[in-house]
Amino acid sequence: MELPIVMSHKARITAKPTAPVNASSRNLLDHLESAVLWVSPTLELLYVNPAAEMLLERSLNRLKGESLKSICPGNSELVQMLEKASDTELSVTRRNYRLKINSNQAIKVNLTVNSISQVGIVVEMQRIDRARDIDNEFKLQKEQEAIRGLIRGLAHEIKNPLGGIRGAAQLLQSELADQPELLEYTDVLIKETDRLKSLIDQMSGPRRQPQKQRVNIHEISERVRKLLAAEAPDSIRIRFVYDPSAPEVVADKDQLIQATLNLARxxxxxLEETGGDLVISTSVVRKFTIGNTLHPLAVSLKIEDNGPGIPESLQPQIFFPMVTGKATGTGLGLPTSRSLVDAQGGIIQFKSRPGHTEFEILLPAAPQDHE
Ligand SMILES: Nc1ncnc2c1ncn2[C@@H]1O[C@H](COP(=O)(O)OP(=O)(O)OP(=O)(O)O)[C@@H](O)[C@H]1O
Ligand SMILES: [Mg+2]
Known part of the structure; x- marks a missing residue:
């Protein structure tokens, strides 16, 4: 396709670059974590890469040809930056820019606008909150590994004497056959040592190595659906919203079911007291960083409820063992889910406010067959 000749300032403003993004540059742009938007001097979108599709929550097909002003209304400063860059052919950078992506949602980005002669305007954006989340996840993961190591060490030390206590209680039990009124004491000893042992086992996290295989995420959610159906009272409505295009993941089915079930429970x-809605949904996420790796495709499994939310004071410690807001809770559900999802190479993230809590498991998509 012919390249536009964009020479004078006036021409620059009105000419519409028509050069397509060719296959190799598109391949390059598709692999970037930064969102890239290619805009004509009249501010029509010519191309957005997958990271930008995710950021703007719309597909290239829907965005192409649209004016940036209509896609991102309320971003007059961005429009001014584009106009300035187009006028001066200098690049303009803004840190901590609050980009409105729709009428009720804004995200913070660092952005650079470049006006490139005969090409048009290229806007590059990086989400700041996601970068901060990745840092926090990393920190949390390190802390959890340290805690798990400590618990495993302690577990070993505690389980040996516990075994001794249990054995002695059993011996005593056999000696007390003719004094049944004393047997209730040995029963207590045995039951409580068993309870302690199972608590320590749960706290130590999964002992078995994950047996990974390619699995469709809907196989997991369907199993969880069946288990929940038996547990949920009528006052709780459970809905499932599946994205049939979700690619397979590589995971241990049972461990993933357990992780999801803890979140759903x-x-x-x-919602037990008030009743309400629980929604389990799946979707595809492009360009998602887990740990040090940027995955081109990830699968999301989200569990949302409209209950009271997690108390704010509890939120920073929510994944640590024995943190609970319930009178009878053990505070092991979330740390177990987290270590199980870690073992599959995924992450769990959450958001919570009164009236809306969501936990999301994100897992890298399985490699495509031809890879
Ligand atoms: N969807 C949710 N809505 C409100 N609070 C939640 C939600 N999920 C977790 N929490 C809070 O997080 C705490 C920790 O959860 P976690 O599953 O680790 O332990 P638990 O549910 O208390 O006990 P356990 O799961 O071991 O029986 C809960 O006690 C609760 O206060
Ligand atoms: Mg729980």
Whole structure:
């Protein structure tokens, strides 16, 4: 396709670059974590890469040809930056820019606008909150690994004497056959040592190595659906919203079911008193960083409820063992889910405010067959 000749300032403003993004540059842009928007001097979108599709929550097909002003209304400063860049052919950078992506949502980005002669305007954006989340996830993961190590060490030390206590209680039990009134004491000893052992086992996290295989995320959600159906009272409505295009993931089915079930049970429990809605949904996420790796495709499994939310004071510690807001809770559901999802190479993130809590499991998509 012919390149526009954009020479004079006036021409620059009115000419519409028509050069397509060719296959190799598109391939390059598709792999970037930064959102890239290619805009004509009249501010029509010519191309957006997948990271920008995610950021703007719309597909290239829907965005192409649209005016940036109509896609991102309320971003007059961005429009001014584009006009300035187009006029001066200098690049303009803004840090901590609050980009409105729709009438009720804004995200913070660092952005650079470049006007490139005969090409048009290229806007590059990086989400700041996501970068901060990745940092926090990293920190949390390190802390949790340290805690798990400590618990495993302690567990070993505690389980040996516990075994001894249990054995001695059993011996005593056999000696007390003719004094049944004393047997209730040995029963207590045995039951309580068993309870302690199972608590320590749960706190130590999964002992078995994950047996990973390619699995459709809907196989997991369907199993969870069946289990929940038996547990949920009528006052709780459970809905499932599936994205059939979700690619397979590589995971241990049972561990993933357990991780999801713990999250769903928390949602059920939060709705126990008032009733309400629980929604389990799946979707595809492009360009998602987990740990140090940027995955081109990830699968999201979200569990949402409209219960009271997690108390703010509890939120920073929510994934630590024995943190609970319930009178009878053990505070092991979330740390277990987290270590199980970690073992599959995924992450769990959450958001919570009164009336809306969502936990999201994100897992890298399985490699495509031809890879
Ligand atoms: N969907 C939710 N809505 C409100 N609070 C939640 C939700 N999910 C978790 N929480 C809060 O997080 C705490 C920790 O959850 P976690 O699953 O780790 O432990 P638990 O549910 O208290 O006990 P356990 O799961 O071991 O029986 C809960 O006690 C609750 O206060
Ligand atoms: Mg729980």
């Amino acid at each position: 928390n949602a059920l429990e939060s």
